[in-house]
Amino acid sequence: MKDQDLYNYILGIADNSLILGQRLGELCGHGPNLETDIALTNIALDLFGQTRSYYQYAAKIAGDGRTEDDIAMLRNERDYKNVLLVEQPNTHFGHVIARQFLFDVYHLQLMNALQHSEDEMLVAIARKGVKEVSYHKRFSGDWLKRLGDGTDESKQKIQEAIDHFWPYTDELFDMSDSDKKMAEQGIGVDLTALKDEYYKQISEVLEEATLTIPDNPYSKRGGKQGIHTEHMGYILTELQYMQRTYPNMTW
Amino acid sequence: MSEKEVKNLEAIFEARIARDEKIEPKDWMPEKYRQTHIRQISQHAHSEIVGMLPEGNWITRAPSLRRKAALLAKVQDEAGHGLYLYSATETLGISREELFDQLHSGKAKYSSIFNYPTITWADIGAIGWLVDGAAIINQVALCTTSFGPYARAMVRICKEESFHQRQGYEIMLTLCNGTPEQKAMAQDALNRWWWPSLMMFGPRDADSPHTEQSMKWKLKRKTNDELRQQFVDQTVPQADILGITVPDPDLKFNAETGHYDFGEIDWDEFWQVVKGHGPCNKERMEARVGAWERGSWVREAAMAYAEKQAKKKVAKAS
Numbered sequence: 001m002k003d004q005d006l007y008n009y010i011l012g013i014a015d016n017s018l019i020l021g022q023r024l025g026e027l028c029g030h031g032p033n034l035e036t037d038i039a040l041t042n043i044a045l046d047l048f049g050q051t052r053s054y055y056q057y058a059a060k061i062a063g064d065g066r067t068e069d070d071i072a073m074l075r076n077e078r079d080y081k082n083v084l085l086v087e088q089p090n091t092h093f094g095h096v097i098a099r100q101f102l103f104d105v106y107h108l109q110l111m112n113a114l115q116h117s118e119d120e121m122l123v124a125i126a127r128k129g130v131k132e133v134s135y136h137k138r139f140s141g142d143w144l145k146r147l148g149d150g151t152d153e154s155k156q157k158i159q160e161a162i163d164h165f166w167p168y169t170d171e172l173f174d175m176s177d178s179d180k181k182m183a184e185q186g187i188g189v190d191l192t193a194l195k196d197e198y199y200k201q202i203s204e205v206l207e208e209a210t211l212t213i214p215d216n217p218y219s220k221r222g223g224k225q226g227i228h229t230e231h232m233g234y235i236l237t238e239l240q241y242m243q244r245t246y247p248n249m250t251w
Numbered sequence: 252m253s254e255k256e257v258k259n260l261e262a263i264f265e266a267r268i269a270r271d272e273k274i275e276p277k278d279w280m281p282e283k284y285r286q287t288h289i290r291q292i293s294q295h296a297h298s299e300i301v302g303m304l305p306e307g308n309w310i311t312r313a314p315s316l317r318r319k320a321a322l323l324a325k326v327q328d329e330a331g332h333g334l335y336l337y338s339a340t341e342t343l344g345i346s347r348e349e350l351f352d353q354l355h356s357g358k359a360k361y362s363s364i365f366n367y368p369t370i371t372w373a374d375i376g377a378i379g380w381l382v383d384g385a386a387i388i389n390q391v392a393l394c395t396t397s398f399g400p401y402a403r404a405m406v407r408i409c410k411e412e413s414f415h416q417r418q419g420y421e422i423m424l425t426l427c428n429g430t431p432e433q434k435a436m437a438q439d440a441l442n443r444w445w446w447p448s449l450m451m452f453g454p455r456d457a458d459s460p461h462t463e464q465s466m467k468w469k470l471k472r473k474t475n476d477e478l479r480q481q482f483v484d485q486t487v488p489q490a491d492i493l494g495i496t497v498p499d500p501d502l503k504f505n506a507e508t509g510h511y512d513f514g515e516i517d518w519d520e521f522w523q524v525v526k527g528h529g530p531c532n533k534e535r536m537e538a539r540v541g542a543w544e545r546g547s548w549v550r551e552a553a554m555a556y557a558e559k560q561a562k563k564k565v566a567k568a569s
Contacts, residue, residue, distance in 0.1 A: 038330045
């Protein structure tokens with residue numbers, strides 16, 4: 001493939017939206033009230049919309065007849081490049097919110113920066129994405145504050161969730177070889193440059209939510225190299241079920 | 252209020268209904284009208300919310316990204332319908348918590364169709380085509396119902412439901428134009444959903460205890476049997492286009508009446524499911540009650556936070 005690095009770069013971004021959307025999709029109909037149920041479904045819908053734009057573009061670049069669905073549903077686990085954070089389960093609402101917030105802050109930074117890409121298509125996707133992800137961040141940030149400064153129980157639960165996910169955040173700023181090449185060409189974003197601002201923003205909201213900023217020097221990574229947690233196989237089992245069971249059919 | 256005054260109000264009320272005027276929440280209404288509307292509108296709201304579950308069952312497994320997004324959006328619309336309908340019910344002087352309690356305790360009913368399982372992807376098509384199709388027939392009749400908030404909610408809901416129905420039919424059409432395996436999946440779904448869909452119109456007119464009063468209040472404009480016939484007449488030609496067979500050996504077009512004659516519904520099955528012993532009644536209630544209970548700490552936190560914020564505002568202002 002001529003543009004293998006661009007293809008890899010797009011998938012690196014798209015897979016995060018796909019897998020997080022899939023996790024949020026599991027929650028539809030099971031939220032703590034109707035309003036949050038609707039809001040979380042909205043976020044999932046935005047993420048799937050972005051996913052489709054990225055994969056359609058990737059399919060065009062691949063140029064070998066593969067479709068967005070082939071790319072989304074017919075790869076092996078080692079070929080998915082999403083970060084470990086987004087594949088973590090919906091253990092309870094606190095986990096859903098903490099995972100979302102820790103991703104949204106990064107995601108908005110990425111969308112903002114991607115608007116200045118040399119690649120017109122990525123710019124177009126990012127322009128739409130900025131509006132959507134700003135809303136996601138507001139939603140998850142507001143809930144973080146509600147849970148942090150709500151009751152003793154909610155504070156304990158959301159703090160536990162933040163502590164639990166904290167080691168997964170460092171991976172967001174890892175650069176694969178394709179990421180580096182794309183950043184050099186002005187197409188991709190230099191993620192390392194986003195890191196300080198990320199932790200600054202997160203810390204501000206945690207403080208406002210009367211929560212403690214974790215002091216954990218250890219990190220968990222691997223997703224960007226396709227080495228996932230044990231959860232990933234089950235996510236793909238559902239995601240790929242129809243395409244694997246009934247190959248080569250139109251739905 | 253004296254008996255005479257009540258009689259007078261009742262007469263005015265009946266006259267307004269007769270003139271097709273809308274009754275609004277603050278208007279005087281007979282207690283029985285209020286209670287009947289709380290029962291029916293909340294039953295409708297509960298059906299939307301419980302109805303999210305069988306379809307939600309396929310969100311993670313939808314066969315393409317396009318279908319996944321459409322299904323998510325559809326289930327989300329149902330949550331939205333639940334929201335308007337609960338709000339319409341609340342205007343009659345009952346809280347959403349009380350309504351949920353009634354659902355969770357089994358006191359309130361919801362549409363029995365949602366107690367059937369979705370076991371293949373074709374079931375998502377069949378639900379859109381048949382279940383939403385049947386729902387629209389029931390609901391179009393409600394767009395002109397006498398209680399204002401209910402009628403207005405129904406106008407909006409009907410628009411979205413007709414979109415859902417087309418979407419469901421389009422899933423069926425794609426399957427029927429696909430491989431033999433896909434077409435067999437579509438036929439199997441029709442076989443399983445046909446009779447439960449006919450049951451959605453409720454008991455036969457002769458066995459329907461609320462019909463007479465509801466017709467009088469224009470809460471119902473057509474009887475269960477009339478609506479059921481309309482559904483059969485509308486749906487059979489659609490099955491013909493798909494090239495799949497309605498599972499009823501007695502189904503036959505009657506040139507004299509201009510309608511399809513159809514076989515007898517298994518009313519034992521109908522009552523079994525209504526009384527809580529259908530294939531998924533227990534699972535549906537466990538899912539609803541479970542979500543509500545798991546969410547209680549979240550709702551409490553939101554309340555506590557809002558109170559703290561309000562106090563801060565007051566402290567700032569003083």
